[in-house]
Amino acid sequence: MLALTTFGGPQAHIAHFQKVLVDKRKYLSEEDLMEINSLCQILPGPASTQTLTAIGFKIGGPNLAYLTLLIWILPAVSLMTLAALVLSSIQDKHWSLAFTRFIQPIAVGFVSYGAYMISLKTVRTRRGVVLMILAAVTSYVLQTPFVFPAVLLCSGLITALNYKAHPKEEKKKIVVPWANFLLWAGVLIFAAVLGGVTKALPVRLFENFYRNGSLIFGGGQVLTPLLYTEFVQYAPKHYLSAEEFLSGYAVAQSLPGPVFAFSSYIGALSMREYGVGGEILGAIMSAMGIFLPGTFLIFFVIRFWDSLKSYRAVRASLEGITAASAGLVIAAAIIMFQPLENSLLNYSTVVVTFCLLTFTKIPSPLIILGGLILGLVLR
Numbered sequence: 001m002l003a004l005t006t007f008g009g010p011q012a013h014i015a016h017f018q019k020v021l022v023d024k025r026k027y028l029s030e031e032d033l034m035e036i037n038s039l040c041q042i043l044p045g046p047a048s049t050q051t052l053t054a055i056g057f058k059i060g061g062p063n064l065a066y067l068t069l070l071i072w073i074l075p076a077v078s079l080m081t082l083a084a085l086v087l088s089s090i091q092d093k094h095w096s097l098a099f100t101r102f103i104q105p106i107a108v109g110f111v112s113y114g115a116y117m118i119s120l121k122t123v124r125t126r127r128g129v130v131l132m133i134l135a136a137v138t139s140y141v142l143q144t145p146f147v148f149p150a151v152l153l154c155s156g157l158i159t160a161l162n163y164k165a166h167p168k169e170e171k172k173k174i175v176v177p178w179a180n181f182l183l184w185a186g187v188l189i190f191a192a193v194l195g196g197v198t199k200a201l202p203v204r205l206f207e208n209f210y211r212n213g214s215l216i217f218g219g220g221q222v223l224t225p226l227l228y229t230e231f232v233q234y235a236p237k238h239y240l241s242a243e244e245f246l247s248g249y250a251v252a253q254s255l256p257g258p259v260f261a262f263s264s265y266i267g268a269l270s271m272r273e274y275g276v277g278g279e280i281l282g283a284i285m286s287a288m289g290i291f292l293p294g295t296f297l298i299f300f301v302i303r304f305w306d307s308l309k310s311y312r313a314v315r316a317s318l319e320g321i322t323a324a325s326a327g328l329v330i331a332a333a334i335i336m337f338q339p340l341e342n343s344l345l346n347y348s349t350v351v352v353t354f355c356l357l358t359f360t361k362i363p364s365p366l367i368i369l370g371g372l373i374l375g376l377v378l379r
Helices: 010-024 029-041 047-092 103-120 127-139 147-162 180-199 201-215 222-235 243-255 260-268 272-301 312-337 346-359 364-377
Strands: none
Touching: 010 029, 029 047, 029 272, 029 346, 047 222, 047 243, 047 260, 047 272, 103 243, 103 312, 103 346, 127 272, 147 312, 180 201, 180 260, 180 272, 201 222, 201 260, 201 272, 222 243, 222 260, 222 312, 243 260, 243 312, 243 364, 260 272, 346 364
């Protein structure tokens, strides 16, 4: 039910989780839910997915956790794969895509809104504002996939130095069970080596998304600029055009479930030359790559989280990580607008989309549908 009804990204998802899992089903307390969600916020990967997976782990162990993961991601991944197949079919038949003319600037509006919401909720100090601006400028100037983890790591280290501003807690001895960490690292290394040896595109897609899923803090909005740089701008790849990327991102925003399901759309289009079977394989490998590392890491950390969170430096580092995340999304909105025509219509569409999301309660799917209908009418 959650996989089919939760729109709006991780900030909105948590309200649905509380309503269904806490208030209605009483699987856990509100305090437990918020603590698990906070833990997932400091780990790389999709926060909503990790939260649900951790709840499954808390209730029924690893088997229920993996089943929870599968059911949560299946609808969104299936729909995004279908979107890629439809787009490929339209292109093969040389049909006009003019009806999607409003979808790209609408997607930029969604990214701009994501940057605004992240900064509004997480950047509360002058230091945070400075780090947000520096992260935005750095990622805009150095448009390479490798800048994102470096920016996040440096920002977290800077604010970790301010640990004395956080209240002391009684420290607990940390006993670390390393099995899931070794599983996470082992899969990362094995996929990188196998991809390098075989040069097989499905393996390289898995490795690429597994690496991204291991490094990204802040949810789907922060994942977007990295994927755009790597799959659209990065010279050796160019698997997607800017228009294809933005159209898919807009569709992902209109669907329930995890925004990280956008990976299956990119994976499918990256293998379009191999036919429908290749596209489906690309979607599956990409989805597995993006969702598995966060799952392995939450299994690893949840076992010693109570001890880890007693250290002030850990709590202090969150300020820098979240501020930098907001900066990355701000830069993404600018970078993603640049391929579009500098027209009053595109500027207006971005602004109107941002205002609708900010000042109204119109659901995202209706905004996307309105853009498609307007594109058909004015085609």
